[in-house]
Amino acid sequence: MLRQASSHEDDNTAPISGKTKIFAVVGDPVAQVRAPELMNNLFAAGSFDAVMIPVHVAARDLGQTMNALKSWKNLHGILVTIPHKFAACEQADTLSEMAMLAGCANAFRREPDGTWFAENFDGQGFVEGLAANGFDVTNRRVMIVGAGGAGASIAAALSRAPVKSIVISDIDPDRSAGLARRLKISGCDVTSEALETIQDNVELAINATPLGLSPTDPLPFDPKNLGPECLVADVIMKPAETKLLMAASALGLAIHGGAPMLDAQIELYRKFFGVPVSAAGDPEGAVLP
Amino acid sequence: MLRQASSHEDDNTAPISGKTKIFAVVGDPVAQVRAPELMNNLFAAGSFDAVMIPVHVAARDLGQTMNALKSWKNLHGILVTIPHKFAACEQADTLSEMAMLAGCANAFRREPDGTWFAENFDGQGFVEGLAANGFDVTNRRVMIVGAGGAGASIAAALSRAPVKSIVISDIDPDRSAGLARRLKISGCDVTSEALETIQDNVELAINATPLGLSPTDPLPFDPKNLGPECLVADVIMKPAETKLLMAASALGLAIHGGAPMLDAQIELYRKFFGVPVSAAGDPEGAVLP
Numbered sequence: 001m002l003r004q005a006s007s008h009e010d011d012n013t014a015p016i017s018g019k020t021k022i023f024a025v026v027g028d029p030v031a032q033v034r035a036p037e038l039m040n041n042l043f044a045a046g047s048f049d050a051v052m053i054p055v056h057v058a059a060r061d062l063g064q065t066m067n068a069l070k071s072w073k074n075l076h077g078i079l080v081t082i083p084h085k086f087a088a089c090e091q092a093d094t095l096s097e098m099a100m101l102a103g104c105a106n107a108f109r110r111e112p113d114g115t116w117f118a119e120n121f122d123g124q125g126f127v128e129g130l131a132a133n134g135f136d137v138t139n140r141r142v143m144i145v146g147a148g149g150a151g152a153s154i155a156a157a158l159s160r161a162p163v164k165s166i167v168i169s170d171i172d173p174d175r176s177a178g179l180a181r182r183l184k185i186s187g188c189d190v191t192s193e194a195l196e197t198i199q200d201n202v203e204l205a206i207n208a209t210p211l212g213l214s215p216t217d218p219l220p221f222d223p224k225n226l227g228p229e230c231l232v233a234d235v236i237m238k239p240a241e242t243k244l245l246m247a248a249s250a251l252g253l254a255i256h257g258g259a260p261m262l263d264a265q266i267e268l269y270r271k272f273f274g275v276p277v278s279a280a281g282d283p284e285g286a287v288l289p
Numbered sequence: 290m291l292r293q294a295s296s297h298e299d300d301n302t303a304p305i306s307g308k309t310k311i312f313a314v315v316g317d318p319v320a321q322v323r324a325p326e327l328m329n330n331l332f333a334a335g336s337f338d339a340v341m342i343p344v345h346v347a348a349r350d351l352g353q354t355m356n357a358l359k360s361w362k363n364l365h366g367i368l369v370t371i372p373h374k375f376a377a378c379e380q381a382d383t384l385s386e387m388a389m390l391a392g393c394a395n396a397f398r399r400e401p402d403g404t405w406f407a408e409n410f411d412g413q414g415f416v417e418g419l420a421a422n423g424f425d426v427t428n429r430r431v432m433i434v435g436a437g438g439a440g441a442s443i444a445a446a447l448s449r450a451p452v453k454s455i456v457i458s459d460i461d462p463d464r465s466a467g468l469a470r471r472l473k474i475s476g477c478d479v480t481s482e483a484l485e486t487i488q489d490n491v492e493l494a495i496n497a498t499p500l501g502l503s504p505t506d507p508l509p510f511d512p513k514n515l516g517p518e519c520l521v522a523d524v525i526m527k528p529a530e531t532k533l534l535m536a537a538s539a540l541g542l543a544i545h546g547g548a549p550m551l552d553a554q555i556e557l558y559r560k561f562f563g564v565p566v567s568a569a570g571d572p573e574g575a576v577l578p
Binding site for chain 2: 028055
């Protein structure tokens with residue numbers, strides 16, 4: 001689109017017109033969301049006449065906004081971010097297995113029959129982000145701290161990978177127990193434990209809490225209880241290196257930050273929304289295949 | 290002044306981010322709307338971090354969409370086009386005098402106190418478009434054929450110009466009579482007449498009906514009954530030269546097409562929404578003062 005042209009010469013883009021397809025990313029707040037920039041670059045690269053805008057809407061107005069967006073004849077897809085990923089599920093006619101397992105969704109599209117289908121790519125994005133960095137989750141023993149949207153999504157994807165076992169811990173034991181119960185239907189060994197009891201033999205330890213966003217936050221868990229082969233992963237994107245990752249790194253453990261989880265999802269979104277791909281290997285991402 | 294940024298390197302634009310202000314133009318259909326391109330060029334020229342998108346919504350979903358848009362914390366303004374200009378008035382907390390007189394509105398903005406104010410720029414755009422072509426409406430005898438949204442808006446602006454007199458004709462005499470009654474409060478001499486009785490001494494004859502969009506349409510009125518000093522104006526933008534304008538031109542009458550009405554409104558929208566101006570006299574319209 002025109003608006004991405006600052007970083008490219010936009011030979012293959014066109015201004016937004018009355019025919020441009022609309023996509024929205026819905027959250028509260030939205031100032032920090034990266035999806036418009038990433039997705040609009042993707043649209044431009046694929047010469048796809050579409051634009052993604054940020055929609056800043058409070059929880060009380062979410063239902064009205066989702067219903068309105070779904071009524072627009074030129075609205076093709078919706079991404080949903082914090083804090084709306086759970087509530088937005090009610091707006092879908094059909095949920096993917098991942099969205100059902102996790103209880104939350106982050107991508108909505110209009111199906112050919114006019115109904116709305118919701119998918120959850122957070123967990124798959126996390127798993128693919130790890131794979132891109134050379135870590136295969138298959139048959140691993142995993143611990144996840146935090147059973148909110150991020151933790152539930154990651155746990156759901158890992159339960160289907162499948163991993164060997166998942167132990168989930170949350171400051172609200174009912175929440176982690178409920179998630180563990182729900183994920184057992186996948187056949188995976190999923191349990192809920194108090195934090196103190198779960199750090200033996202873990203091969204992948206994941207922080208899925210917000211602890212680490214602020215430099216004054218305590219560690220979500222202490223990495224010194226982990227074995228030397230354990231990979232420590234954090235879902236937090238800013239800072240790129242959280243206090244947890246720095247502590248794990250100081251202990252000689254391998255670490256994995258939050259950015260690859262979103263980066264991996266962009267390609268998943270591209271496929272989900274049917275955006276044409278740009279030529280592989282084109283550094284500008286702007287040449288057609 | 291406005292440029293097609295797609296054909297230039299637009300150094301002063303930035304990608305859409307989570308902080309970008311959202312504007313929408315709401316209509317049914319929207320494929321033909323020029324506002325996104327014109328307004329986005331304006332935003333780029335003023336280095337204003339905003340984007341206007343087309344919103345294609347049916348009449349039955351208009352109220353829900355207007356309420357949703359107004360609830361977005363990053364939604365700064367709405368343009369409304371056919372067929373929603375009348376119904377959208379109900380969505381404003383306050384109407385301008387023009388919107389009240391015409392009974393319809395085409396521009397909505399959020400006021401500092403959070404309420405929504407609706408303005409109607411169609412009539413003013415028409416008057417300013419005529420002025421830009423050297424025709425001053427002040428104290429003229431005017432006839433308007435068509436008392437729908439375009440006719441009502443133009444009649445409202447002319448009644449405040451003020452012109453000497455306005456005679457309005459519509460295939461629905463109740464509609465033109467109602468409009469004439471409403472506009473009399475402005476103190477202008479406004480009457481509703483059947484088409485056959487109103488073509489004497491007219492100095493400005495305006496087609497505000499859709500007749501002329503299709504080449505098989507009959508003429509909205511016959512220009513051969515007009516005096517040699519009469520200017521014939523048409524609100525239709527496509528074709529640029531309607532059958533009416535061609536017939537008038539063949540009779541030696543001055544003519545005025547539909548495009549200047551929208552072109553003049555872009556500057557009105559700029560001021561209404563508080564978009565910074567680009568440097569005067571800059572042929573690219575892209576350098577800041």
